[in-house]
């Protein structure tokens with residue numbers, strides 16, 4: 001009997017505008033400064049294929065989990081560009097890097113920058129404090145808190161709300177959290193002013209995935225880096241939709257049992273997952289061919 005495989009891709013797929021913006025900034029920087037060291041503090045975007053492709057352009061990623069040791073590490077490096085990532089950056093570290101003689105280049109997503117400005121305005125002009133819901137240790141959260149650590153209070157679940165007197169507070173959230181988590185928090189705080197900042201790129205993918213009938217697909221393959229919060233949130237939704245949900249980073253993680261099966265498959269990918277990886281996975285699942293990755297395609 002001929003096997004009938006169906007593969008659908010959840011649209012949109014490929015990079016969001018913020019990721020394209022960040023990649024273009026560092027590519028231009030390298031093109032115009034072929035001999036100057038370029039360091040990125042943390043992953044430019046949360047995808048290891050992008051980090052690896054940048055490394056081949058001699059653009060070095062410095063771990064962002066060094067905390068207090070970051071400046072010590074920087075002080076030992078040859079001076080050059082200090083690039084901060086699409087997620088934003090801790091303002092204090094940027095200042096310290098500049099004091100050391102590095103030239104700061106921001107690759108922050110314009111949507112994140114806009115949220116930072118809104119939060120600053122809420123604190124400075126409207127005299128409010130902020131409850132900020134996000135993911136512990138995520139660079140976007142750390143960047144936001146660094147705006148004013150006295151007036152911005154991080155929460156990681158709605159249970160954390162009990163710790164605060166919520167008078168004169170506004171609520172803001174990380175751009176990539178689950179819409180349902182925001183709704184649950186907002187329900188506890190019906191009168192709070194919400195600086196609504198979940199990114200559209202995140203909501204569209206989440207909403208479309210939510211709309212799919214449970215068990216319609218035999219298998220859902222979520223593609224992205226495990227560091228990517230928006231991809232992790234998509235995985236949480238997908239996991240409730242299909243018994244055979246997988247979270248993989250590239251075709252290397254697939255075994256041959258998956259090739260050309262009689263299955264209905266949905267491929268879902270995060271906002272920092274390269275299209276080339278999704279295409280590689282489709283080729284493997286359909287034909288059993290693992291196409292080698294092309295750095296040019298990873299970096300657009």
Ligand code: SF4
Pocket residue numbers: 016017018019086109110111112175176199200201202230271
């Ligand atoms: S997901 Fe949204 S906020 Fe995050 S980088 Fe992409 S466009 Fe910017």
